[in-house]
Amino acid sequence: MSHKTSDKTNESAVPVLDVSGLKIAYRDRSGSRTAVHGIDFTVNAGEVVALVGESGSGKSSTAQAIIGLLPQNGHLEGGRIRLNGQDIAGWPQKRLDAIRGSVISLVPQDPGNSLNPVRTIGEQVAEVLVIHRRAPRVAAYLQAIELLDRVGLSHPELRARQYPHELSGGMRQRVLIAIAIALKPSLIIADEPTSALDVTVQRHILDLIDDLRREYGAAVLLVTHDLGVAADRSDRLVVLQNGRIQEQGPTAELLKNPQSAYTRRLLADAPSLNVAQSHSPANSVEAKAGRGDDIVVVEGLVQEFGIGGKDGGLKAVDDLSFRVKCGTTHAIVGESGSGKTTTIRIVSAFQRPTAGRVIIDGLDLASLRGETLRLFRKKIQLVYQNPFGSLDPRQTISAIVEEPLLNFDPLPRAQRLEKVAAVIEKVGLPADVLQRRPHALSGGQRQRVAIARALVLDPQILVLDEAVSALDVTVQAQILSLLDGLQRELGLTYLFVSHDLAVVRQIADTVSVLHNGKLVEDGLVEEVFGNPRSDYTRELIEAIPGKKYSIALHQPQSNAG
Structure with a gap:
């Protein structure tokens, strides 16, 4: 596939950004490490070019180098950064200050x-x-x-x-x-501008950037790990892996006919781009649960928080009911403030509701006190969103996974360590991680440790709270595959809390959609996604990125381009 055709319309014009031979290195205790290895790409006026790749691919380093904001231990090893034809590589900070904001600007990742x-x-x-x-x-x-x-x-x-x-x-x-x-400015660098936002807010922000680009004729360099966003919003894609460009070209062409194995893997692993990979929940619920009973029953759940005054209560959860069959995956979805987190805290017996009841495997949580409540916690375990924050950095992996056994199971030490080793193997980690500490592990490995820690007590239910949202797309795919395998092997029931509907569509059997504490829709995933009844659910589904990819993929060859 030729990648030059898209540039021919602008051959006579000087690109707003022309990066050539860019090398970036970082100094550490062991010397200098090259992170970006001589990359080349351009961005023209009015064009959106997406830099895509996983953690460590060099995309954020590239963006920081262009605007002159590399960390203190980072430096340019070589190459040119031409902005409107002028090479700004190596400019002192004072000179860069004069153009930052006026000629080149940055929309950073974390508004907080x-x-x-x-x-x-x-x-x-x-x-x-x-x-x-x-x-x-x-x-x-x-x-x-x-x-x-x-x-x-x-x-x-x-x-x-x-x-x-x-x-x-x-x-x-x-x-x-x-x-x-x-x-x-002539060039706007948008560095993961929507990664921390709900799906509908993400769409509004991306629409806004698009409107402003059209109005001002600015060039946009969109840095993202989200293939769906890149597919929908860019004119051209630059795919980075380990600081090297794997391929680049017009978005529709590249998505339809990727040349590198790495790009093909990224596309295959992206949930928002793979509707076809979603299972048929109608069959899987029956297959998984058989004639199994409901292991989770939530009836008329209400959670009020007092905010002053006699009638000043805020209903975080408002008359919520749902049921989950043993051995299946039930997703709870909704945007920030929808009541997801409050619901799982109540179901996990970390807080008592204002009204309603929760029955777990026949036990009414309202009846649990003292030792019975403590022992109940073996039955249901949580896996949190952030594998970087949920593991104690001072402990070895062995100690982290062993800790729940010390709290609950009075086993001899040899048996405890045997169980720890077995569960580490079950989540697909090598035995040598046991003596390492979290900082020596990748994000995906840490999340496997978090899952192992939850499994070591042999629970019946795992509550997965945004458990894959902090992970790169290929690592996310591996964790979802692991969870699927563990569920089939151990008969686990999952409560899967997420704002990512593309992931929910892939992993869940049934779903409850929450909005402002109220249940707006529930049922089989296939039915809710295929024929949503509420306007809110339709808006959520419409906001899932990646539709342009599906169009490009299924477009007849004669109409391509």
Whole structure:
């Protein structure tokens, strides 16, 4: 496949960004390590080029190098970074300061850490105008309000007076976009701009970036690990692995006919791009559960939190009911604030509901006290979202997995260690990880350890709280495959909590969709996804990225291009 055809329309024009032979290295105790190995790509005016790849692929390093914000131990080893024809590689920071914001700008990944918590939103947006001497402070503040309106924030005058903590994640990301576009730069680098956002908020933010690109004619370098987002939003793709470009070209062509084995694997592993891989829950529920009973029964669940005043209660969960058959996977989906986390805390007996009841394997949780409650915790175990935060960095993997046995099972030490070794093998880890500590393991290996720790007590139910959302797509696919195998082997029941509907479609048998604490839809995954009854569920499903890939994939050859 030729990748040059897409550039011919712009041959006469100078690319906004022209990266050639870019090498980036990092210094550590053992010397210098090259992370990006001589890569080449361009971005033209009005074009979106997506840099895609997994952790360690070099995509964020490339973005940081372009805007001159590499970490202190990072440096350019070679190559050129031409911005509107001018090579800015090696420019001192003071010179780069003059073009950051005005010619090149960055929309960073984490809106929580990118805004100053003690300054108002209006002050922070106005600052970029003042620094670059585009307006005096009062006029800059008025322009900031206009920019907040432009990026779709309601009541922009009010938002300008507020502080970051008073805004939602989606609102804060819009503020960062307002700062990025304030001076109408030629190039916008969007570094994982929606990875921390709910699916519908993600779509709105990406729509906004797209609208602004069209309006201002800016070039956009979209850095993402999400193949679905890249498929829908980019004109061209650059696929990175271990700091080297595997292939690049027009998005539709590359997705339809990937040349490298790595790209083919990425596409095969991306849940949002593989509707066909989803199982048929109608068959699998019967196959898994047989005539099995409901192991989880939730009836009329209500959880109120007092927020002052006689009638000032907030209903985080409002009259929720669902049932889960033994040996199946039930997903609880919804956006931030939908009540997912509160629900699983109640089902796991970490908090008592205001009303309603939860029955686990015939036990009414309201009746559990003291020792019976402690022993109940063996029956249901949690696997959390972040394998980096849920494992004690000071302990060995052996000690981490053994700890639940010390709390519950008075086994001799030799038997405990034998059980730990067996469960580590069961989750697909080599025995030599047992004496290592979490920092020496990859994200996927850490999540396998977290699953092993949950399994060591032989529970009947695993609650998986966003358990694959922090993982790269191929690692995510491996963990989902592991969970499927363990369920079939051990007869486990899963409560799978997620905001990622593409993953839910792939792994779950049944699903409950929550919105503002209320159940808006439930049933077999195949039926809910195939024929959603509620507007909210339809909106969630519509927002799943990757539709353009499906169109490109199934387009007749004669119409391609």
